[in-house]
Amino acid sequence: MANQTGRTSQAQDRLSQVSNHLSGGASKQGKASVLEKHPDDIVVTCALRTAITKGGKGQFKDTHAADLLHGAFKALIQRSGIDPKLVEDIAVGAVLAPGGGATEFRAAALAAGFPTTTAVKALNRQCSSGLQAVVDIANAIKSGMIDVGIGAGAESMSQNYGPQAVSEFSPLLEAHKEAANCKVPMGVLSEKMAKEKGIPRSEQDKFAAASFQKAVEAQKNGLFDEEIAPLTVKWTDPKTDEEKEITVSKDDGVRAGITAESLSKIRPAFSKDGSIHAGNASQISDGAAAVLLMKRSTAQRLGQTIVGKFVQASVVGVPPLLMGVGPAAAIPVVLEKTGLNKDDVDIYEINEAFASQCLYCIHELGLDVKKVNPKGGAIAFGHPLGVTGARQVSTLFTELKRTKQQIGVTSMCIGTGMGMAAVWVAE
């Protein structure tokens, strides 16, 4: 008997030795391996967003961030057909909400139909909060902590944007040079960076106008219709003060007829001789987005349609004053981790915080401009801070699917000097 036990464990040893030969090795990377399908892949089975509307005067101006999130949740449950009981955790990225939004987002999940057993957290990594939320859920699934989760983002800049969003620095922080730099306003530091890196206003305006033109074209052809979940909200008409019920299904920040020429007439916003103005920076907006994630094996068991998979994410720090170079720092890292070449990527969704920083990153990485933001970006339809990262996932997957392409990267710069990037594969 003892002898037999010995033989069994020996066979086990030999088997694990051979399997180590197959699974080991540094070169299990590159396009071919990224495109492989495995049961333990983290897949997206539904990704959607609300429309993104203008802060202060748009169609969501009277809607709370949590209500936008509630709308995104309800649409996600309905579209994916997922049993809400199976969702174990929800992470919501939000930047401006007081207290991070932790309380009202949990409440929004309950109101949307998730049972009390579904956990909710709010998180804040500035402009990448939405992506961080999705990545956190993906990693929790990968590690086995949960099986099914939702990464989301919600922001009402109409209601929460303003000086109260940043707290005062202590004398200790103010005394430290790099620490104090974390407080320099975005516009001011981007202006400085544009000057330092030599990105002329004409280039920025051209890039911004292209963003508008691409978004107008995409909107006209209905390319956003699939990713946007229409949402019915109450809205007060500023002219008549009359409260109406409206259904919002289109980004209202997208303006037709914008050219580099028309943008060149706008006055710079941050300094007299500056290059940055309202037309070549991201818009202040409201919105919400949600992404449903699980393992491929789980999706197959539940009969969920797989939209694509999450491959890998990266996050890096950069000097606070060079906040805008974040994508140029984070994208090479995620490509290196996955063994992908920059040309293997079919679409880059790089957040357009400012035309200047986005252009700088495109040049620095040597990307093909045609591959970047094919449906326009935040300059055209807005950058609701905590939403953008989750919003890019639905924007990317619908475009990859439509153009029958596969590999995409989403990335953004992050206030206080960071960059984040993630690789996705559409299926």
Next chain:
Amino acid sequence: MLEYRTQGYNGYSIKYSPFFDSRIAVAAAANFGLVGNGRLYILGLTAEGIVAEKWFDTQDSLFDTTWSESHENQLLAACGDGSIKLFDITLSEFPIQSWQEHAREVFAVHWNLVAKDTFLSSSWDGTIKIWNPNAGASLTTLPTHSCTYSAQFSPHSPSILSSVSSDSHLRVFDLRTPASASNHLTMNIPIHTPPKPRIGAVAPVGIPPSEALTHDWNKYRDTIVATAGVDRMIRTFDIRMPNVGPIAILPGHEYAVRRVTWSPHLSDILLSASYDMTCRVWTDGSAMGVGQEKQQNMLPQDAMVHGGGKEMGRMGRHTEFVTGVDWCLFGAEGWCASTGWDERVLVWDCRAVMQ
């Protein structure tokens, strides 16, 4: 291409006889070598194809074999139960000698090509042992402290031997040095060392260590050794320059490389067998003219390609892991034989697959 089916047994190693161009030995194991019997096939290449002249069955899996350099009818088998068995093909059924010293699976046996009265074995137990076929116990035990998949005598010197093991190191032992504390170990080269940076190429980043599964001494250049393993790269090292890292890197296999062997006819040609179900022919770029063009226009094609070597062709007829491949020492300079987990032995001419 000639074919033979090792019905019910999955091949692990194949060796041409150094005495006859028509005789091949195959070490094989039932149930993929996980549990069960082993079988040593003696195959003959005849006008009617490949025929089994004889086979020997063993209690445990066989992982390697080597022909005696001094006796044309004798050969060794490396056994899963830790034993090494010497068979005589003029006799039937039983080995004429069996040595039981290794505590775990023996993965390699190799006969000394210069001093033909010794052979060596290496094992999962982290040791290499040197033996004399006339002695009942091993002559020397050399520790490697890690699973040693491959060990070989240098074909140029009777007292130099080498090994690669799961700790990603190429070790060279010289039996002429005093045993003392280092146990004859004269060189311990980390295989995963990146190559030295050069102009026009991206500086190599750190490469993690990975299990080395096979290596072979070049038959013409007496200081050149090729290694390969789990990280899918074939590397060549010059043991005169152990600190400069690999002198050639050949990426291409899609899974771990199980066997590499230098051509007995050409100093720059290598043959490899891999878990990716292919055998590939390579030049390491050391022959005149090869790789010149690429060096000149400095095009960084694959960041890992180093030394101007390249794949020259591949044989993809195996339908499972290829575990063994060997060159025929005689006749035209391209004949070789391979075996794998698909229970097949293929004898083929690698000139037919070269581009």
